[in-house]
Amino acid sequence: MAKFTDINAYSKNLAAGYKPLPFRFMPLDSEKYVLTNMAGEFVVTDRDGLVEFAGGKLHHQSPAYSDLKSKHFLIDSDSDVALDLLALKVRTKLSPLANFTGLHIFVVTLRCEHSCPYCQVSRANDNRTDFDMTEETALRALDLVFQSPSPAIKIEFQGGESLLNLDLIELIVAEAKRRNETEQRELAFVFATNLAVLDERALEFAREHNIFISTSLDGPKDLHNRNRPRPGGDSYERTIDGINRARAVVGRDHVSALMTTTAASLDRAREIVDEYIRQGFRGIFLRALSPYGFALKTKFYQSYGHERWLQFYFDGLDYIIEMNRNGFPFTEQYAALILRKMLTPFQPGYVDLMSPSGIGIGAVVYNYDGDVYASDEARMLAEMNDKTFRLGNVHDNTYEEIFLGESLLDPIEQSFAPSAPMCSWCAFEPWCGSDPVFHYATQGDFVGKKPLSAFCGRNMAIFKGLIERMNQDPEIRTIFENWANN
Ligand code: SF4
Incomplete structure (x- = not known):
């Protein structure tokens, strides 16, 4: 022995x-x-x-x-x-693990007036109120929110188009604030909205309650409108108008945008970055398409591989680096999250880059019907009739049953990167995540075979790409340190 x-x-x-x-x-x-x-x-x-x-x-x-x-x-x-x-x-x-769930996503309706082919949610027509969350469900979900030990609670309203159920959002905000008088958490709210139906009532409500606004902007007008069809074909015009009106009311720093890369975006990284600059943003999150929901049903996900996306990503990243060298500060936000892990002692708390996985721990989703999902992507998978990551229902289950049940603990334990094949000896593991939902959706198990994983291929190339750039040029290192610390 x-x-x-x-x-x-x-x-x-x-x-x-x-x-x-x-x-x-x-x-x-x-x-x-x-x-x-x-x-x-x-x-x-x-x-x-x-x-x-x-x-x-x-x-x-x-x-x-x-x-x-x-x-x-x-x-x-x-x-x-x-x-x-x-x-x-x-x-x-x-240490952030001890705080447990900070981000609570309320799907207040599945209704939407857009019909984006890459949408990750099975939307409902905008007159189908049977796909709205009820008051009873919202209040029961709030009971669970305030059982989280997290000292900071962020409630994000999603859809469909969240603002189509503004009545319920108003009720949830009022009730959360009332409960917080005794709870004393750091409480914040976010509208995730395409801004097409943004009206004065929603804006005034956002101003009154200091609500953040997160929207979608895929790039220049023709690209955005092609990706995001709606009646009238004017999604871009409405989004830009909404961004400007929202900034005037809630302030520039309270309005952010996310883009999604479709096949039509791949040759246009620089134009997309230019559009964000033109609209006064200080950074961009260059995001790949997720393999869930409508995106998969309509075969959008297969329309490009991760190698092609990486070309797009590095074209955009190098363009942004060059801009910074020329004195124009602008951030690529995915790189900034990774650099925070590489260059500081802190964790950015981004669900996809967490191990143990951030599902349920970093964020949780309360669906319109009361079902609780481990992440936004888990809910999208459920829209494809796969409820593997359904943790329970707000009406039927206790906090302990939902957050300490096998449906959550099993995937977290199995996918834990330091003990997963390939990740356990990978030098990039301290910066990477485990993403059991992605690997289940693409390979059928929580761990995934990492040599075949687009998640692994994408992250590994980005880790290497960031190190190579820092290593070659001290000026890039300084730029990256600024991104990591902002
Ligand atoms: S880069 Fe790939 S192998 Fe390395 S930790 Fe991430 S997923 Fe695992």
Whole structure:
């Protein structure tokens, strides 16, 4: 039977040199390797440097030695607090878990007057009020919201088109605020809306309650209107008009937009970025299409592979970097989330990049009919008649049954990246996520075979791409540090 080595053996080693701490490594290209530790700090070196370090042969006066020591890749005889510091950094990264669910999404209606072919929700016609959430369901969902231990609660109203059920939104906001008089949480609200039906009543309500507005803008007029058909073919005009009116009432920083990449977007990354700048945004989130709901039904998801999306992504990213070099500050927001993980001790709390997975923990969805889903994507999957990630119903189940049941704990446990095949030895694991819903939707199980996974392929290429760019040019490193810290 194997025995542990006596404790004195380790101190002898330290007296003679150094001891590497746990680390993982991957090739960046044919010459360079990236090394990461448990806290997500990283070092780039060549093969000889890696072999020298791992073999215990690094000279203690070399610059590489100091770099690796300061980033907790090794300890030596005078590393008194190094392990405690590393542990503290790992704890800081994992600390948001203790707060549990902060984002609570209320699907107040499935009605929508748009008919976007890539829509991830099976929308209902805008006169079908049987697809609206009832008051009773909303109040029961609020009971669950305030059982979350999170000190910060964000309630986001989604649809369909959320503003088609403004009566219910008004009731939920009033009731949440009333309950919060005793709860004293940090409470925020978001309208997720296409802005086409934004009227003065909704705007005044948003102003009065300091509500954030999140909309969709896919790019220039022709592209946006092609992606997002509605009666009158004027989705773009209504969105831009709505953005401007909303900014005037709730303030510029309370209005944000998201884009979705369709096949028609792929050659137009720079035009899409230009459109965001023209409309006065300070950043853009270059997003791929999700393999759920209508997008899959209409075969939109298969219309491009992740390699083609990556070309689009890096074209946009490099354009934005060039802009920053020329003195115009503008952020690519997906890169900023990853850079926050790479360059700071903090977690951005973005569900797709969490491990343990952020489903249920980072965000939860209360559907119009009272069903509770582990994420927005889980709800979209249910729209395709697959309720694997249905956690329960607000009318039938307790908080404990919903949030501590097997429907949530099973996928979180199985997909946990540090113990998943390939992820467990991947150098990018400290920055990555596990996304069991994506892997279930595309491969039929919570873990997924990572060599075949678009999630893995996309993230791995972006991790490498960001490191290469920082490594090649200190000016890009400075730009990225600004993104990570903003
Ligand atoms: S999904 Fe891919 S990139 Fe992410 S940790 Fe796993 S193997 Fe690495």
